[in-house]
Amino acid sequence: GAVVSQHPSWVICKSGTSVKIECRSLDFQATTMFWYRQFPKQSLMLMATSNEGSKATYEQGVEKDKFLINHASLTLSTLTVTSAHPEDSSFYICSARGGRLAESSYEQYFGPGTRLTVT
Amino acid sequence: GQNIDQPTEMTATEGAIVQINCTYQTSGFNGLFWYQQHAGEAPTFLSYNVLDGLEEKGRFSSFLSRSKGYSYLLLKELQMKDSASYLCAVRDRRQLTFGSGTQLTVLP
Numbered sequence: 001g002a003v004v005s006q007h008p009s010w011v012i013c014k015s016g017t018s019v020k021i022e023c024r025s026l027d028f029q030a031t032t033m034f035w036y037r038q039f040p041k042q043s044l045m046l047m048a049t050s051n052e053g054s055k056a057t058y059e060q061g062v063e064k065d066k067f068l069i070n071h072a073s074l075t076l077s078t079l080t081v082t083s084a085h086p087e088d089s090s091f092y093i094c095s096a097r098g099g100r101l102a103e104s105s106y107e108q109y110f111g112p113g114t115r116l117t118v119t
Numbered sequence: 120g121q122n123i124d125q126p127t128e129m130t131a132t133e134g135a136i137v138q139i140n141c142t143y144q145t146s147g148f149n150g151l152f153w154y155q156q157h158a159g160e161a162p163t164f165l166s167y168n169v170l171d172g173l174e175e176k177g178r179f180s181s182f183l184s185r186s187k188g189y190s191y192l193l194l195k196e197l198q199m200k201d202s203a204s205y206l207c208a209v210r211d212r213r214q215l216t217f218g219s220g221t222q223l224t225v226l227p
Contacts, residue, residue, distance in 0.1 A: 107167065
């Protein structure tokens with residue numbers, strides 16, 4: 001099956017600093033990538049959707065100037081949390097869709113997630 | 120928008136069968152997914168239904184009724200490793216929206 005990787009798997013940063021999270025599709029071309037956030041004991045909440053080469057579409061309530069998304073190629077998307085605060089501490093998960101295989105046309109493949117802790 | 124409802128918690132015994140229900144309301148239905156998520160890990164794909172009926176995949180089966188806005192995930196021959204959160208997710212023309220998840224605990 002298709003593989004999506006994320007880096008780093010966990011990160012601790014100080015309040016006010018910025019953190020970049022990378023999401024890569026390893027064996028297929030991801031035409032669309034999704035960024036989710038999950039707080040403890042809650043479900044995944046979609047933050048934004050990005051298509052390669054175009055601006056991301058953010059969900060209501062998600063600050064686009066705080067969560068910068070870049071989908072520069074068909075295999076890489078990045079999420080930068082700028083001026084991070086303790087309330088941004090969460091589990092960030094990317095997901096990718098697209099590819100040549102028929103079964104990947106509808107399925108979203110999830111990365112392993114990045115645990116962000118802001119102190 | 121979408122509204123997805125599933126039970127918060129369920130408990131079952133090893134070797135038993137459990138059914139996790141999911142009801143939804145959406146415009147532009149384009150498929151229903153079930154995912155399994157262990158604590159601290161990303162979700163893993165279990166099943167996909169876009170037409171009415173039952174899809175079977177080993178110990179897991181998923182059913183969909185589009186007219187009723189209803190789906191269920193059936194887990195047979197439960198194993199301890201099946202203890203996890205099970206997420207129902209509905210896709211419309213634009214995005215995949217997740218339910219709050221059902222935490223399943225399998226007891227010995």
